[in-house]
Amino acid sequence: MCLAYGVAKMEEEDMMPNSKKLKKWGITVVASLVISVGFPAGITHAATLDTKNVQSIITQIFSQFGWKWDAGKIANAQPVNTQTSQSGKSLNQTETSDHETNTENNDATAKETKQEQSNELQAALADKIIATGEKYLGTPYEFGAKSGQTNTFDCSSFVQHVYKENGIDLPRNSRQQSQVGQTVSKSEIQKGDLLFFELRSNPGRIGHVGIYAGNNKILHTWGPGGVRYDDLSDGWLKEGFVKAKRVIQ
Secondary structure, X not given: OHXXXXXXXXXXXXXXXXXXXXXXXXXXXXHHHHHHHHOOOOOOOOOXXXXXXXXXXXXXXXXXXXXXXXXXXEEEOOOOOHXXXXXXXXXXXXXXXXXXXXXXXXXXXXXXXXXXXXXXXXXXXHHHHHHHHHOOOOOOEOOOOOOOOOOOEOHHHHHHHHHHOOOOOOOOOHHHHOOOOEEEOHHHOOOOOEEEEEEOOEEEEEEEEXXXXXXXXXXXXXXXXXXXXXXXXXXXXXXXXEEEEEOOO
């Protein structure tokens, strides 16, 4: 009877997926086994079951299918696929690493872009300053010229006025002007930087200032001819150079 019952159950579930059929068949076998052990042929009343023996037999049967018997429940006894787990962990680590790398690259790119924009703004302002100074080419030189007047300049009043027209306030004399801004080496000077010199008549002391115009030229005012361009390789300008300051930020 039990065998027929088991065969009938297998035929009934023949169309089920393999894993489900195996588990279903396993449960059927267990049921049949329990019935066979609990109710031997010819006996119509319930017998006392030897629980340990039944559990041992069931466990042995289930072990053949890679299952575990746990108080009437079937559980797969196959080990967890640690390779898949490790692969998933590795993938998550890779994704995190890629995200951090992308973030760092984006931050670096943003800083570079910001610096480039700042450099462009500084260069544009320097061009405006030079253009402003050129408006006064030929304006006579006057030592001690008053601040704000444009009919005559001395070196520091000329620089002060040109920068003020472009929104940058500077002190009145060259020595004071040499104390503001960022000091830069002569090899790194840029258009719009202030250049300071000592005079042969007063060595060791700043006595002249001009605006670097690029191409080794200085825009300044000095002596006959007033406001003009001169080459930095000329005479006292080459010998008397003291330092350069950057006030365009």
